Amino acid sequence: MTIxxxxxxxxxxxxxxxxxxxxxGIGCEVVGWDNFSTGQRxxxxxxxxxxxxxxxxxxxxxxxxxxxAIDGAEFVFxxxxxxxxRLGLHHPKKDLEHNxxxxxxxxEAMRYASKHAVVGLVKQLAFELAPQVRVNGxxxxxxxxxLRGPESLGMAQRSIASIDLNKTAPDxxxxxMVPNASDYAAAYVFFASRQDHIPATGSILNYDGGFGIRGxxxxxxxxxxxxxxxxxxxxxxx
Ligand SMILES: NC(=O)c1ccc[n+]([C@@H]2O[C@H](COP(=O)([O-])OP(=O)(O)OC[C@H]3O[C@@H](n4cnc5c(N)ncnc54)[C@H](O)[C@@H]3O)[C@@H](O)[C@H]2O)c1
Numbered sequence: 239m240t241i242x243x244x245x246x247x248x249x250x251x252x253x254x255x256x257x258x259x260x261x262x263g264i265g266c267e268v269v270g271w272d273n274f275s276t277g278q279r280x281x282x283x284x285x286x287x288x289x290x291x292x293x294x295x296x297x298x299x300x301x302x303x304x305x306x307a308i309d310g311a312e313f314v315f316x317x318x319x320x321x322x323x324r325l326g327l328h329h330p331k332k333d334l335e336h337n338x339x340x341x342x343x344x345x346e347a348m349r350y351a352s353k354h355a356v357v358g359l360v361k362q363l364a365f366e367l368a369p370q371v372r373v374n375g376x377x378x379x380x381x382x383x384x385l386r387g388p389e390s391l392g393m394a395q396r397s398i399a400s401i402d403l404n405k406t407a408p409d410x411x412x413x414x415m416v417p418n419a420s421d422y423a424a425a426y427v428f429f430a431s432r433q434d435h436i437p438a439t440g441s442i443l444n445y446d447g448g449f450g451i452r453g454x455x456x457x458x459x460x461x462x463x464x465x466x467x468x469x470x471x472x473x474x475x476x
Contacts, residue, residue, distance in 0.1 A: 243267045245311035247298060247344055248318030249285075250277025257315055258285045266290065271307055272318065273297040275336075298340035305347040312358035316344045357442055364440030372439040374429045378422045379446030380407065412448025414461065 244261050248254035249270025254277075261268050267290045270282065274295065285291040294307045298318050308314060320336035356375060364373040385398045403416040425445050429435050444450050 254317040255281035
């Protein structure tokens with residue numbers, strides 16, 4: 239299988255730094271995460287010269303930064319730990335936090351990086367289950383529902399419905415409108431149809447109104463595009 243985007247915790251440690259070099263060597267894009275409690279910068283000398291490597295200094299106990307950092311990773315390799323267990327009797331809390339709680343945070347962060355993790359999962363399952371089973375996914379854009387964010391990021395009380403998508407999105411989403419939930423139904427039906435999706439497995443339909451092309455930015459064309467084109471015509475007043 240192909241590994242495209244990997245996230246390595248404990249990237250400045252003995253095992254982590256070697257894994258980083260290996261992943262870069264097979265063409266992978268790597269984000270490394272480490273708090274440098276025991277990690278060594280010189281272990282990353284080679285990786286830091288690589289364009290496909292990005293180092294993020296952070297502590298796995300900082301769940302919200304970790305969650306943002308992990309976003310986009312298809313594979314997560316978790317090697318950050320207080321590996322020196324020798325003095326565990328003197329600092330049991332440290333071991334509990336940096337090994338157990340930190341691992342819990344990594345797993346939670348993977349859950350919230352779900353869209354991208356699910357992309358990896360869909361592809362892997364499509365490969366494992368072929369040819370009997372087809373595995374495809376639909377990735378819808380924002381819809382005005384009661385969807386809420388994770389409590390750990392302070393988003394549990396805020397429903398997406400409280401954001402007036404019809405006011406903000408039209409100028410920011412390339413298709414210039416916010417689809418309804420029902421507008422997405424056809425995509426699922428398409429993948430469920432034995433006749434219509436014959437070539438599809440491991441496919442993800444990014445059904446997001448073009449949002450994924452550039453993220454939350456003003457589109458280059460914009461609503462005034464016809465007027466701007468008209469203005470460039472010979473004889474048009476400027
Ligand atoms: N080295 C071994 O022989 C061996 C054998 C079996 C298992 N392991 C396990 O493999 C893993 C890596 O081992 P290693 O030898 O590379 O250890 P290491 O100490 O060299 O690497 C651990 C890395 O994690 C970082 N780190 C620690 N706590 C962190 C936190 N809260 N947030 C972010 N980064 C943090 C450290 O700075 C360090 O760079 C550990 O879980 C270890 O228990 C190691």
